[in-house]
Amino acid sequence: MKTISTAEARTRFETVLDESQRAPVVIRDQDCDVAVVLSIADYERLRGGAVQAFLDLRNEVAREAGAAGLTQERLGDLLDDE
Incomplete structure (x- = not known):
């Protein structure tokens, strides 16, 4: 570079x-x-990679939460406690 x-x-x-x-x-x-x-091509590749990395992380967290038995209702209860 x-x-x-x-x-x-x-x-x-x-x-x-x-x-x-x-x-x-x-x-x-x-x-x-x-x-x-x-270049705009490099920028779009980087930007797209960041978005994809975030989506992959979100999906991984959702899978782990589901495997641990964390439901939307339980998550709401936990957040309401604060």
């Missing part, structure tokens, strides 16, 4: 956009990574 300064990103923005289609470009300001420019 290529890393460039904020100054370079400003002066070469069109080139940075072009390079980001091949690989993400990290933008650095005073020894600190502040942003990443990546």
Whole structure:
């Protein structure tokens, strides 16, 4: 992954956009990574992965809760107790 300064990103923005289609470009300001420019395809893949990971976790928790005998009614009772 290529890393460039904020100054370079400003002066070469069109080139940075072009390079980001091949690989993400990290933008650095005073020894600190502040942003990443990546292709829309990479962004959508990351975003979709996060959503899918959440859905997988939700389903796993639901399976474990069901296996432990936790019903919607019991969950409601537990939440009402607080």
